[in-house]
Amino acid sequence: MAGRQRVLALREQERERDRVREREAERPRRPRSRLVAINARIRDNFDPLEVYNDSAVIQRYRLPRELIRQLLGTISEDLRRATRRNFALTPQVPLLAALRFYDTGSFLQVVGDGQGLSKASVCRSVQAVTYSLLRLVPQHVHFPTRDEMRATQEDFFRSFRIPQVAGAVDGTLVPILTPHVDAHVFICRKGYAAVNCQVVCDHQGIILDVVARWPGSTHDSFVFRESSIGRLPTASRGEWRLLGDSGYPLRPHLFTPVNNPGDVHDEAYNEAHRLARCIVERTIGRWKLRFRCLHQSSGGLQFSPAKSCAVICVTAMLHNIAAKAGVALLEPEENEDDDDEEDRCEDGLPLNYAAGFHARRRVIETFF
Template sequence: MARLIYRLYNERALRCERVVRDRTNPLDMYNDEELIQRFCFSRVEIFSLVDELFDDLRFQSDRNAALTPTLQLLIALRFYANGAFQNTVGDMIGMHKSTACRVIRRVSLALSRRLPQYVNLPNEAEAIAVKQRFRQASGIPGIIACIDGTHIRIQAPSEYEHLYVNRKGHHSINVQLVCDANYKIINVVARWPGSTHDSRILRESELFNQFEARGVNGILLGDSGYPLKRWLLTPLLNPRTQQEQRYNAAHTTTRSIVERCIGVLKRRFHCLHGETRMHPERACTVIAACTVLHNIAMKKRIPLPRHDPLLCQDEEAPAIPAAQEDVAGRLVRAHVVNLLRA
């Protein structure tokens, strides 16, 4: 009995004491301009996001010094903004790396669940306004959005690693993005490995089915990596006449909107610009979360950090032309070419 008491006493004496770290609240330290530099959102927008995500982020009790929804959101926003290691993000608040990892995952899931609310096709009134703006910019009638693919680099996964190697030799997620004339993302598909061709991602998406079933009244502009359809116009590979050259020039100028949109997205949320050090499934959740935040920031006209230009070109490898072309698509494109007269 004495030996048992002695052993229990020694185990208790050698047990590590629990450490409770002092946590800082960045909202008490920075003004609005400094918050935008570090978190991409001002104080008002941060409080608005906290109110919206409160039910998803709150804990049932305050045991174990539970993080408030505000601190959880700030941790995630800081990670999205600079893409730093999670232990660096945790040090900002005063917490362990594993806690920061769980918080980023929790906030990303909460934001991704709101994807249908913030990332959706325009209604009838919005579509008319978007078409008018595209028509004024390009002269091509009926354009509702531009489509493009972009690669988000990730660390090499442990499973199916070869599928994630893209044409540049990097491991990535190939993300399909569709945006309107106001740089609002209206569709995103973030689940395909980097080796997947853009045309396949479109063909397997719900967006393809909606346009094929004539559920959307409008035309998409895409590069030569997409198939020519009656609702998807691609450039002419070998323009011969002046009208065809004017069509290609108008097509390129208009489609650059989606390239600039991708550039703004990646530079506002720098975690998408560098290598995302996460499992592919978690990286896709972060991409969806950043897409939601992008649309919120564009709607509220939140400026980019000062060191980043507003219209940033996204650097991607030239598209591999898609072989699929249908007769209806060629007829629609020929009609558009004839409309673009000097």
């Protein structure tokens, strides 16, 4: 009896499977979009690096074709598809799509229209290229060696008469998509969601250090104090210092302007300090002008905070590559003045402040 029931149950399951197959066969299937084949034809017959001249390549991708091909050779294995099925993308296509997005910061659909890609493909390409390039950032964004630092210190002293300066530090706000979790923390003083980035650069406008991890409401002094440079012990800093605005704490290794100048020495020092610190403001301006995805005029980065921070670090690396190669900006340069509000730093470390005050005082006395 049990065996007969088992046979009947198996037959009923078989009839149910047959009914499911019949319904699937009768269901109208959506035809494959012709746009897939059209985009594949565009990609197969249009190579921007071969069609555009040198100026057009730099204008669209911010790097000359030689440097683009070098980056392609470095990350091609990360971007290569296992097969060529379903019109798989070659490694060059996502790299150019990501560079184009970094350049314009436009909508993903608009970027894809010029590359023969769909919106989803551009999104995946930007993510894949960003995280592939992220592992190369330490090679191009790092603090200089002792010899390189000596050249920077000599240039700062020759130009501004402030000794032992290895670079200038400043913070900038990069707009991002308002996150769903802890959104209020990311709202900056300008009223939009942003990431507060700390940038250190040398006399040539090369970014030596970038910290992109803190929400827009975080104060510049806190970002510096929690950064790798700010947490270095005094003995390991050596004979170098940075220049920052009054939003940073005064330290022997971080000089800020005199808030209430009392004599001509203080005024001369403040003027030299202002001119020297303009280097980091111009560097941030060039960085955001070269990669408009970071600028508020493009709407900012419509990504999550983690992905936005990755894009910020990658564009800083690409800026250094372009600057070292002497790639000129085709647009007029501008200073990054929209974030230049020097909030006063509330310093709770009087001993460090006193040491910084005396060190700065000895330098000020050399001005006349």
